[in-house]
Amino acid sequence: MAACRDIIIVGGGIAGMTAAIYAARANMDVLLLEKDTCGGLANETRAVENFPSYSTIGGMELMERIRDQVIGLGVVIEEINRVDGLITEGLKRVMTEEGEVEARAVILSTGRKPIPLPVGTEWQENIHYCSVCDGLLYQGKDVIVVGGGNSGFDESLYLAELGVRSIQILEMMDRFPADETTRRKANAAGVIKTRTGCRIIDVQPTGNRGEVIVENLKSGKTETVFIDGIFVFIGQKPNTGFLAGNIRLDDNGYVLVDQRMRTNVPGVFAAGDVVTKEYRQLTTAMSDGTVAALEACQYVREWKKDHV
Amino acid sequence: MQACATVLTTESIGTFTTTNDCLVLFHKSRCPNCKVMFKVLEKSQQQQPNMVFVSVSIETEPDLAAELEIGRVPTVVIYRNGKPVGKRSGVLRPAELVAWYNNS
Ligand SMILES: Cc1cc2nc3c(=O)[nH]c(=O)nc-3n(C[C@H](O)[C@H](O)[C@H](O)COP(=O)(O)OP(=O)(O)OC[C@H]3O[C@@H](n4cnc5c(N)ncnc54)[C@H](O)[C@@H]3O)c2cc1C
Numbered sequence: 001m002a003a004c005r006d007i008i009i010v011g012g013g014i015a016g017m018t019a020a021i022y023a024a025r026a027n028m029d030v031l032l033l034e035k036d037t038c039g040g041l042a043n044e045t046r047a048v049e050n051f052p053s054y055s056t057i058g059g060m061e062l063m064e065r066i067r068d069q070v071i072g073l074g075v076v077i078e079e080i081n082r083v084d085g086l087i088t089e090g091l092k093r094v095m096t097e098e099g100e101v102e103a104r105a106v107i108l109s110t111g112r113k114p115i116p117l118p119v120g121t122e123w124q125e126n127i128h129y130c131s132v133c134d135g136l137l138y139q140g141k142d143v144i145v146v147g148g149g150n151s152g153f154d155e156s157l158y159l160a161e162l163g164v165r166s167i168q169i170l171e172m173m174d175r176f177p178a179d180e181t182t183r184r185k186a187n188a189a190g191v192i193k194t195r196t197g198c199r200i201i202d203v204q205p206t207g208n209r210g211e212v213i214v215e216n217l218k219s220g221k222t223e224t225v226f227i228d229g230i231f232v233f234i235g236q237k238p239n240t241g242f243l244a245g246n247i248r249l250d251d252n253g254y255v256l257v258d259q260r261m262r263t264n265v266p267g268v269f270a271a272g273d274v275v276t277k278e279y280r281q282l283t284t285a286m287s288d289g290t291v292a293a294l295e296a297c298q299y300v301r302e303w304k305k306d307h308v
Numbered sequence: 309m310q311a312c313a314t315v316l317t318t319e320s321i322g323t324f325t326t327t328n329d330c331l332v333l334f335h336k337s338r339c340p341n342c343k344v345m346f347k348v349l350e351k352s353q354q355q356q357p358n359m360v361f362v363s364v365s366i367e368t369e370p371d372l373a374a375e376l377e378i379g380r381v382p383t384v385v386i387y388r389n390g391k392p393v394g395k396r397s398g399v400l401r402p403a404e405l406v407a408w409y410n411n412s
Contacts, residue, residue, distance in 0.1 A: 036344040036399070043340040060338055080344070080351045080402060097401070132339045136366070137379035 001100055005031045006300045007293075008094050008103035010083045011239070013040025014282050015272025016109035017066045018289030019296070023107075024073035026297040031103070032075055033096060035082035039063030040111050041236075041273070042282060044130065046158070051282055083110075088246050088265045104303045105296040108247070108255060108263070108270040109289060112236035112280075117146060121203040123210050126229045131155040131162075134229075139163040141228035144212060146200060148176035151233040153186045159231065160189040168225070169194045170214065203230065238274050250276045261292035267303070269296050313349065313363040318372040321364065326390035330360035331409060334376075334383045336367045341399050345382035352402040352409075359409060386412045 007023050009016045012034035023030045032038075042048065045059030054062070071077060078098075085095035092106045114129045121127070128134040135158060143164055145156045148171030156167045169176075169186070174197045176183060186192045195214075201222070202213040212225045238253045248256045248264040254277075255270040257263055263270055271288035273280045316324055316332065324330070333349060335342035349361045366373035366381060376385065376392070386394040386409060394412040 037340075037347050039340075039343075043343065046338065058338065060340065060343070080347050082401075097403075130339075130341060132336070133341050133382070134380045136381075 001102060004091060005029050005101065005103040007031075007105045007107060007296050008033060008092070008101060009107045009109060010086075010094065011035075011040070011108065011110035011272070011274070012038035012067075012077065012079070013109060013111045013272060013285065014042055014063070014066065015111070015274075015285035015289040015292075016040075016107065017063075017070050018286040019107045019109060019271055019293035020070045020075045021066075021073060022290055022293035023297055024070070024075045026293075028297055028300060030075045031101060032070070032077045033081050033083050033094065033101075034077065034079045037079050038067045038070075038077060044132070046132075046154075048282065084242050086243060086246055086268075088268060092267060104300045105267045105269065107261075107289075107292045107296055108240075108243070108268065108274060109272045109285075109292070110239035110242075111273045112238050114232065115235050115237050117200070117203075117230065117232045117234070119200055119203055123203050123205045126205075126210055127203075128229060128231050129233075131158050131231055134231075135159050135162045135164065138229050140165050142166045142226075143168075143229045143231060144200070144225065144227050145169045145231045145233065147171065147233035147235070148173070148178055148194065148196065149233065149235070150178045150182050153178040153182045155231060155233055156192050157186055157189055160186075160191050165191065167192045168227075170198055170200065171196045172199045172217065173197070174218075200230075236273070240274060252276075259291075260295045261288055262295060267296075267299050269299075313346065313361050316362050316364050318369050321372065322390070324362065325387040328360050329388045330362055330386075331405075332385045332387060333361065333363045334366050334373060334378045334381055334385070335363060336365060336381050339381050342382040344399050345384065348400060348402050348405060349384075352405045355402060356406055356409070359406070388412070 006028040007030050009032045020032050042059035042063050048059050049056045082097045087093040091102045094101050145152050197217045201215045204211045209226050215222050240253050255275045257270050257275045261269045269292040271292040272285035380397040383397040385392045
């Protein structure tokens with residue numbers, strides 16, 4: 001096994017990268033493990049407009065700048081290396097796709113992933129979670145966007161710009177969670193229709209298209225809609241499956257931490273969207289990452305004093 | 309986005325794929341999953357250095373993408389003796405990609 005690290009950070013979104021900056025500047029030996037590429041959810045945000053210092057910047061560009069800064073500080077980043085388990089007795093042992101690594105402290109910053117459409121179907125090929133990746137398939141075609149939050153409306157606008165012929169946004173609640181400005185922009189696009197108080201209960205392939213049964217939640221009546229594809233933006237769930245009972249989670253699977261970002265296990269800290277909290281934004285994830293790193297550094301210094 | 313893989317165009321793909329068995333990654337800018345697949349291919353190449361991987365941007369080569377019916381990105385196409393013998397879209401893990409390449 002490789003030499004024991006001071007701190008292993010699991011997850012290279014903005015929370016993990018911020019923690020890496022602080023820990024590296026405190027002279028810690030830091031390894032950052034990332035299952036995909038650094039940047040996390042922000043890589044999917046076309047324009048970030050509330051990040052202090054840039055009035056507008058592409059999410060991916062912002063994340064690449066932060067990643068460069070992390071590398072410049074000597075942090076070892078291993079991308080495309082998923083963490084599958086954590087053993088917390090004594091030194092922390094982190095199980096990855098490529099083997100096992102050890103550290104004195106661990107920071108969990110694994111964020112969240114999209115909630116899949118809660119309807120079983122054989123039409124999976126036409127159900128999508130990324131409009132930049134798959135939107136082009138639907139030029140001149142008809143799609144349903146599930147979820148009436150800001151993501152649902154923003155992504156619909158993008159699909160409209162790509163030349164999708166018609167877009168129906170379906171929202172379960174009886175009002176749209178998206179803010180007024182975003183909704184107004186979507187209405188102006190001309191090809192976006194919106195409906196509240198309804199949900200998809202069945203999706204079946206029929207010829208080249210999909211037959212979708214939409215239920216009106218008030219009346220219970222159903223309606224059949226024929227479309228070419230479905231884009232799903234109904235929120236996120238935490239990436240904590242790999243923690244397997246070691247770390248205390250809340251009922252929704254988020255990591256429980258105190259104000260100093262400490263979990264129930266000494267030497268294991270958590271930061272960013274993966275923890276139980278009210279506001280999940282880039283700036284709040286950075287704040288968590290900062291606190292988790294400063295606490296982890298303190299923990300490692302004490303550990304070293306006790307183990308000379 | 310990534311400069312490391314040889315970039316092919318409508319003009320060069322034919323000659324390149326007849327002289328090299330390879331994996332072609334079709335991608336576009338600002339596509340998060342394409343960024344991931346570039347890294348997956350780089351990592352897979354470390355495991356299997358004889359594997360050749362090249363890329364095509366569907367933004368600069370839309371006609372080629374249309375001809376090969378590439379709608380989703382990332383899409384990887386395996387070429388052997390100048391012929392496409394396998395095509396997969398979405399993100400794959402390196403082990404999955406290497407196994408697929410070796411079995412195609
Ligand atoms: C559509 C959308 C738009 C948004 N727009 C804005 C905005 O404009 N402004 C703003 O401030 N906030 C915005 N947010 C919120 C913001 O993106 C998040 O709060 C922030 O990205 C959280 O950062 P994070 O580092 O905690 O998690 P993430 O960004 O989710 O990063 C977590 C990382 O951990 C990795 N990971 C997961 N599991 C493992 C594992 N087992 N092993 C290794 N790595 C793993 C993931 O691949 C990922 O890279 C938006 C969110 C969404 C969904």
